[in-house]
Amino acid sequence: MKTCIACGMPMKEASDFASEDTSKDYCVHCARPDGSMQSFEERKANMINFIIKTQGFDEKVATKIAESNMKKLPAWKAYFNKQSANMSR
Amino acid sequence: MKSKRQIQKENTKIKIFETAYKIYSEYGFTATTAMIAKEAGVSHGTIFVxxxxxxxxxxxxIESFGADLALEIHDLTEKNDSIKKLLETHLNILSKHENFYIHLISEKSLLPEDVRMTLVNIQFNFAFHFNRIIEGEIQNHTVKSIPVYMVFNTWIGLIHYYLLNKDLFSPDEPLLKRYSLELIATLLELIKK
Structure with missing residues (x-):
């Protein structure tokens, strides 16, 4: 079973995939209306809003959770590696 | 094919994993790795291999517990099941891990930040499915229009209060086995139209 590279959701049915295309590696929730994958910033903002909406957490905390969650996902790993490389310069 | 040595190595890892789960469930997270090693019948250093x-x-x-919860909940959401079924499944999984979970929530502050984050991610995942089902029910007018986070926090608050006070509510037997039906019925009574 595939899991979404951008949010980790298990994708079983065609309806779980972006544009119902089972060859895609990302899910329907991580796709833009045109079917392409959301950018890092879009995904992060969506995740922060989602955490606030579903659990009511403080925005700063929600941001931290979103980042920690995204760090573990294949779609965003490179982004964090790049960030830490820049920081160590 | 795996060699005998590889199989033995995997079995030792499973043994350590299962023993650690048992020890932490019983004694909480102040339990030492020396206790785990002794109970598993391995040397202390073996744990760190x-x-x-x-x-x-x-x-x-914690991830293994989270995976257990995630798998069952995901299947349920896909079938567009009811909030009642979701709550039942939630408590069913928590019930399987009751002692471990009580230590997790009561000793959260003792855990290092990255480990705490794993727990937060499990809750985040559950909230994702909770939201999908609650939104569906609000749209169908079967649940009152209350902010999702308030319904979620009322549920988590309720069950955590009982779990954290197990000594008062159910000192001699598993708590969720005793109170699940009442807890679910109460939340539904509060939110249903």
Whole structure:
């Protein structure tokens, strides 16, 4: 079973995939209306809003959770590696 | 094919994992790796051959509990099941891990931040499915229009209060086995139209 590279959701049915295309590696929730994958910033903002909406957490905390969650996902790993490389310069 | 040595190595890892789960469930997270090693019948150093640190061992244990919950809940959401079924499944999984979960929530502050984050991610995942089902029910006018986070926090608050006070509510038997039906019925009574 595939899991979404951008949010980790298990994708079983065609309806779980972006544009119902089972060859895609990302899910329907991580796709833009045109079917392409959301950018890092879009995904992060969506995740922060989602955490606030579903659990009511403080925005700063929600941001931290979103980042920690995204760090573990294949779609965003490179982004964090790049960030830490820049920081160590 | 795996060699005998590889199989033995995997079995030792499983043994450490299962023993750690048992020890932490019984004594909480102040339990030492020396206790785990003794109970598993391995040397102290063997634990760190399989897990690079205590944090890694803890993260693996919590992730395994999270995976158990995630799998059952995901199947349920896909079938567009009711909020009642979701709550039943939630408590069913928590019930399987009751002692471990009580230590997790009561000793959260003792855990290192990255391990705590694993727990937060499990809750985040559950909130994702909770939201989908609650939104569906609000749209169908079967649940009152209350902010999702308030319904979620009322539920988590309720069950955590009971779990954290197990000594008062159910000192001699598993708590969720005793109170699940009443807790679910109460939340539904509060939110249903």
């Amino acid at each position: 399989h897990f690079s640190s205590v944090n890694e061992l803890l993260t693996c244990l």
